[in-house]
Amino acid sequence: MSRFNPDRRRLLHALGASTALAAAxxxxxxxxxxxxxxxxxxxxxxxxxxxxxxxxxxxxxLRKWSDGAIEVTxxxxxxxxxSCPASNEVLGGNRAYDSLVHGYDGLRKNWGIRLVHASxxxxxxxxxxxxxxxxxxxxxxxxxxxxxxxxxxxxxAGYDAKAQESILHAWKAGPQTLALRKQLEDLxxxxxxxxxxxxxxxRCPPGPYERASQIAWYFKTHxxxxxxxxxxxxxxxxxxxxxxxxxxxxxxxxxIEYRPGxxxxxxxxxxxxxxxxxGDKERGEVLNLLPxxxxxxxxxxxxxxxxxxxxADVDWISLESTAVRNIHILGDALQAAPLMxxxxxxxxxxxxAAAAAIVEILSGREPQPxxxxxxxxxxxxxxxxxxxxxxHRYHPEKKVPLVVDGSGGVxxxxxxxxxxxxxxxxxxxxxxxxx
Amino acid sequence: MPNDFLLNKTRSHFFxxxxxxxxTALAIVGSLTALAALAGPGSTTTPAPGRTPYFAxxxxxxxxxxxxxxxxxxxxxxxxRAYLEESMKAFKNGTRPATIMHQLAKGYTDEEIAIxxxxxxxxx
Numbered sequence: 001m002s003r004f005n006p007d008r009r010r011l012l013h014a015l016g017a018s019t020a021l022a023a024a025x026x027x028x029x030x031x032x033x034x035x036x037x038x039x040x041x042x043x044x045x046x047x048x049x050x051x052x053x054x055x056x057x058x059x060x061x062l063r064k065w066s067d068g069a070i071e072v073t074x075x076x077x078x079x080x081x082x083s084c085p086a087s088n089e090v091l092g093g094n095r096a097y098d099s100l101v102h103g104y105d106g107l108r109k110n111w112g113i114r115l116v117h118a119s120x121x122x123x124x125x126x127x128x129x130x131x132x133x134x135x136x137x138x139x140x141x142x143x144x145x146x147x148x149x150x151x152x153x154x155x156x157a158g159y160d161a162k163a164q165e166s167i168l169h170a171w172k173a174g175p176q177t178l179a180l181r182k183q184l185e186d187l188x189x190x191x192x193x194x195x196x197x198x199x200x201x202x203r204c205p206p207g208p209y210e211r212a213s214q215i216a217w218y219f220k221t222h223x224x225x226x227x228x229x230x231x232x233x234x235x236x237x238x239x240x241x242x243x244x245x246x247x248x249x250x251x252x253x254x255x256i257e258y259r260p261g262x263x264x265x266x267x268x269x270x271x272x273x274x275x276x277x278x279g280d281k282e283r284g285e286v287l288n289l290l291p292x293x294x295x296x297x298x299x300x301x302x303x304x305x306x307x308x309x310x311x312a313d314v315d316w317i318s319l320e321s322t323a324v325r326n327i328h329i330l331g332d333a334l335q336a337a338p339l340m341x342x343x344x345x346x347x348x349x350x351x352x353a354a355a356a357a358i359v360e361i362l363s364g365r366e367p368q369p370x371x372x373x374x375x376x377x378x379x380x381x382x383x384x385x386x387x388x389x390x391x392h393r394y395h396p397e398k399k400v401p402l403v404v405d406g407s408g409g410v411x412x413x414x415x416x417x418x419x420x421x422x423x424x425x426x427x428x429x430x431x432x433x434x435x
Numbered sequence: 436m437p438n439d440f441l442l443n444k445t446r447s448h449f450f451x452x453x454x455x456x457x458x459t460a461l462a463i464v465g466s467l468t469a470l471a472a473l474a475g476p477g478s479t480t481t482p483a484p485g486r487t488p489y490f491a492x493x494x495x496x497x498x499x500x501x502x503x504x505x506x507x508x509x510x511x512x513x514x515x516r517a518y519l520e521e522s523m524k525a526f527k528n529g530t531r532p533a534t535i536m537h538q539l540a541k542g543y544t545d546e547e548i549a550i551x552x553x554x555x556x557x558x559x
Contacts, residue, residue, distance in 0.1 A: 356487075359487075407539065
């Protein structure tokens with residue numbers, strides 16, 4: 001180690017690189033160096049759109065890893081963060097809703113991130129500017145887009161704006177979480193709750209199965225005779241299959257009915273009946289429909305949706321869009337790598353990978369591939385949980401992260417110990433992403 | 436604010452030329468940067484001296500930022516370096532039972548485990 005500290009060395013690198021780049025571009029390097037020194041340590045401005053698990057984490061780690069040399073503006077339309085992870089517990093009556101709600105003050109105070117509460121209405125990739133509805137325009141050196149997903153409501157006939165008022169998804173935590181909990185509380189004992197699952201990929205692969213388990217636990221303890229009917233467009237339980245099937249058999253045998261290959265294509269919101277692709281019908285007092293999903297609207301506005309008109313493809317070293325330069329994309333909006341789920345844990349890891357790449361790029365270095373890991377816990381009652389985990393390493397020939405041979409797996413069985421870890425994980429995730 | 440944008444825009448113009456030009460420019464810069472650029476992908480989770488081992492943040496989701504969390508999940512910040520390294524290796528080779536770490540540890544090389552142990556042992 002030289003006598004220079006890492007910050008100092010990084011700064012010198014950045015200055016050296018900018019001078020050299022300027023020289024290569026045929027422009028006097030001295031003016032650039034002068035600008036940089038006058039500006040102190042600043043080596044660039046990054047705008048992050050979307051402060052969910054991915055965007056908030058990227059914003060924080062950009063500040064942390066650049067030692068404040070990268071200015072970060074974080075644009076988020078919501079004033080508060082409401083966590084999807086752990087929201088199924090609220091539906092089961094095992095957690096207070098308020099514990100899901102978090103502020104963004106930590107990012108501002110601890111990391112000097114500029115928070116802007118506004119909606120992004122346009123992105124000009126050529127001029128590198130983001131337009132918002134109420135806060136004006138923002139220029140960027142690099143844009144991080146963490147937009148999440150939007151539903152394709154049109155894939156379920158009858159699921160129009162009016163129907164959406166009473167038939168909920170609760171797949172984005174917030175008011176719908178509370179509203180669905182109320183519907184479950186109001187359901188008379190002996191009533192039926194129907195949950196539909198879209199074909200993968202969708203946000204949080206084990207989430208619907210955890211939700212069914214949480215609600216079955218609630219029925220078992222509070223609503224005798226009530227049923228949970230799962231209509232799954234997939235041909236099997238797509239995450240922790242043996243574990244969920246085992247729990248349903250041992251704990252919720254007369255409560256949960258699981259129907260694979262049941263793709264909801266229509267809903268009658270008045271009669272509260274859903275219809276499958278094959279013409280089967282099912283009725284429930286409480287319908288909870290999850291339509292198919294795609295990258296959120298703002299990804300379309302940015303022009304980065306380039307896979308099946310649904311998802312955004314990226315270079316897996318930098319997480320930069322393969323469609324538009326200088327835009328890095330995170331989280332659920334991505335065309336995922338093999339066996340990489342759309343999860344909060346993964347979005348957080350995407351945020352770190354993108355932050356690392358951007359720090360390298362703005363420091364004048366080539367970004368290098370990093371490792372990513374995933375872990376999804378599911379609480380199957382008030383205390384016990386199961387998990388699925390994986391470690392993903394970039395494959396230089398295939399140019400995509402692949403699960404490391406032999407790594408990852410699932411729980412041996414549900415346990416109280418993992419239930420404790422599940423709740424610890426949620427608390428730590430909120431802190432790691434938001435403060 | 437407008438000034439910031441103007442400056443950033445000017446600067447970023449030079450940072451955002453084509454990849455080919457960037458590579459050319461990097462070659463000009465100096466030996467350290469050039470070395471970093473030469474290192475092949477896939478083998479470079481090992482940081483250069485003084486660089487941040489970015490992948491250490493993989494652990495933060497459960498163990499807290501820089502390994503600092505007070506929860507049911509064991510903290511790793513400031514633990515003895517050798518203890519951390521040997522624990523990870525024991526998880527990896529299956530001699531130490533766990534709910535999840537025996538599966539995650541298998542995702543890392545012994546060299547990476549040593550880097551993680553050193554990083555977290557240093558966190559106060």
